[in-house]
Amino acid sequence: xxxxxxxxxxxxxxxxxxxxxxxxxxxxxxxxxxxxxxxNETVDVYVAQPVARAYVKLLHQEIRTRVGNFFxxxxxxxxxxxxxxxxxxxxxxxxxxxxTFNTTFGLLGIHDVASEMGLEKxxxxxxxxxxxxxxxxxxYLILPFLGSSTVRDxxxxxxxxWVAPLTEVRPIALRNTLYGLYFVNTRADLLEAGRLLExxxxxxxxxxxxxxxxxxxxxxxxxxxxxxKLE
Amino acid sequence: xxxxxxxxxxxxxxxxxxxxxxxxxxxxLVKRVTLEVIDLIAKDKEIKAGSxxxxxxxxxxxxxxxxxxxxxxxxxxxxxxxxxxPEQKKRLTEEFKTLLVRTYASALAAxxxxxxxxxxxxxxxxxxxxxxxxxxxQPGAQAVTLDYSMEKTANGWKVYDVMVGGVSxxxxxxxxxxxxxxxxxxxxxxxxxxxxxxxxxKQEKK
Numbered sequence: 001x002x003x004x005x006x007x008x009x010x011x012x013x014x015x016x017x018x019x020x021x022x023x024x025x026x027x028x029x030x031x032x033x034x035x036x037x038x039x040n041e042t043v044d045v046y047v048a049q050p051v052a053r054a055y056v057k058l059l060h061q062e063i064r065t066r067v068g069n070f071f072x073x074x075x076x077x078x079x080x081x082x083x084x085x086x087x088x089x090x091x092x093x094x095x096x097x098x099x100t101f102n103t104t105f106g107l108l109g110i111h112d113v114a115s116e117m118g119l120e121k122x123x124x125x126x127x128x129x130x131x132x133x134x135x136x137x138x139x140y141l142i143l144p145f146l147g148s149s150t151v152r153d154x155x156x157x158x159x160x161x162w163v164a165p166l167t168e169v170r171p172i173a174l175r176n177t178l179y180g181l182y183f184v185n186t187r188a189d190l191l192e193a194g195r196l197l198e199x200x201x202x203x204x205x206x207x208x209x210x211x212x213x214x215x216x217x218x219x220x221x222x223x224x225x226x227x228x229k230l231e
Numbered sequence: 232x233x234x235x236x237x238x239x240x241x242x243x244x245x246x247x248x249x250x251x252x253x254x255x256x257x258x259x260l261v262k263r264v265t266l267e268v269i270d271l272i273a274k275d276k277e278i279k280a281g282s283x284x285x286x287x288x289x290x291x292x293x294x295x296x297x298x299x300x301x302x303x304x305x306x307x308x309x310x311x312x313x314x315x316x317p318e319q320k321k322r323l324t325e326e327f328k329t330l331l332v333r334t335y336a337s338a339l340a341a342x343x344x345x346x347x348x349x350x351x352x353x354x355x356x357x358x359x360x361x362x363x364x365x366x367x368x369q370p371g372a373q374a375v376t377l378d379y380s381m382e383k384t385a386n387g388w389k390v391y392d393v394m395v396g397g398v399s400x401x402x403x404x405x406x407x408x409x410x411x412x413x414x415x416x417x418x419x420x421x422x423x424x425x426x427x428x429x430x431x432x433k434q435e436k437k
Contacts, residue, residue, distance in 0.1 A: 024406065068372075072372070120373075120374065121372060121373045121374075122373060123373040195337070196334060196337055196338060199333065199334050199337055199431060200330070200334045201407070202407045202411065202423055202424070202427060203407050203410065203411075206406050206407050206410060207403060207404075207407060209406075210402070210403045210405075210406050210407075211398045211403055214397060214398045214399060214402060214403065215396055215397055215398050217397065218394075218396065218397020218398070219397065223376050223397060225397065
């Protein structure tokens with residue numbers, strides 16, 4: 001682990017050395033972030049992407065959707081909890097009903113029968129709950145392996161993972177297999193988006209950061225944030 | 232986030248056909264055109280066979296009339312727009328348009344059958360600046376929202392921004408543009424856009 005941090009530190013220092021531009025007030029740690037970003041990109045290009053491509057070749061879309069549904073179903077429990085914490089009781093009940101129907105009739109979640117019944121999937125996490133409670137995002141932060149975040153959302157992510165039912169799975173070997181499957185499946189879903197980002201952005205780091213910050217703001221307000229007028 | 236980027240860019244391409252009735256309500260316009268484009272993609276043999284050139288051709292001929300690219304470029308440039316000469320403005324708009332068209336084509340090529348939920352317009356009939364909301368439904372994932380910012384002009388309703396899942400396309404280019412202008416001036420930005428477009432067109436030919 002120490003070695004890992006040394007690599008990180010090195011990457012971060014490299015970042016500081018090359019960034020001479022004016023700082024974005026939302027991103028005071030840009031030098032550090034760009035270092036971690038480069039580290040993540042390297043891991044992504046040499047490990048995550050090749051594995052995700054092999055996975056896509058190996059398994060049919062139909063099966064990959066089932067895998068995604070399984071993880072999505074488990075997450076509905078805490079999506080519900082977060083809706084309750086934000087005072088959105090109807091949504092919370094909806095999420096728990098989804099979990100109930102999908103786990104039973106949907107065979108442990110691999111079939112999303114709840115959506116067909118009209119119970120909509122929501123997007124909530126602890127970072128959004130903190131935002132809803134009034135916590136500002138704080139500086140933008142790139143997390144090793146996980147990517148875009150902020151100080152607030154990073155704290156939220158830590159709790160998301162802390163409480164995730166997946167962490168309780170035993171034996172450990174099975175839990176780790178599930179973690180692996182989750183990451184590979186998620187990366188596979190994003191292969192196309194990554195290619196589009198590559199095409200659309202002049203500076204991928206900036207494009208991704210701004211999209212992330214806009215997206216999180218929108219999510220906290222469930223899609224209708226107070227409008228910021230562009231001049 | 233899955234498929235969001237794809238839908239993001241795809242959404243820009245859906246307003247693809249010339250409108251016979253210029254004063255049609257903006258939400259009705261978005262709906263009709265979206266459905267028409269989906270139908271077209273599903274039927275065109277060349278596009279289905281993976282012809283990127285045909286897609287770009289379709290977008291240039293059909294999509295562009297419904298977008299106000301000058302307004303989009305001006306918004307993305309922010310304060311630097313006012314500091315640009317008319318010649319620079321023209322070239323910026325041209326290059327930005329080319330970049331967007333190419334990325335639309337990629338997004339369109341990746342289109343797979345999603346379902347659309349067209350939301351009723353919440354605006355007064357006298358409004359000249361409205362937002363049309365569409366939701367893209369996909370099994371097993373949260374619906375993605377598309378918000379078209381549209382302005383009424385003498386030539387009918389024109390899109391000047393698209394928000395996908397809460398991410399505004401125009402706003403997202405602002406920092407990139409501002410950074411480049413600060414580092415290498417407006418001409419530097421034009422050059423960067425040209426270089427980007429050239430490298431994309433090379434990839435296309437491969």
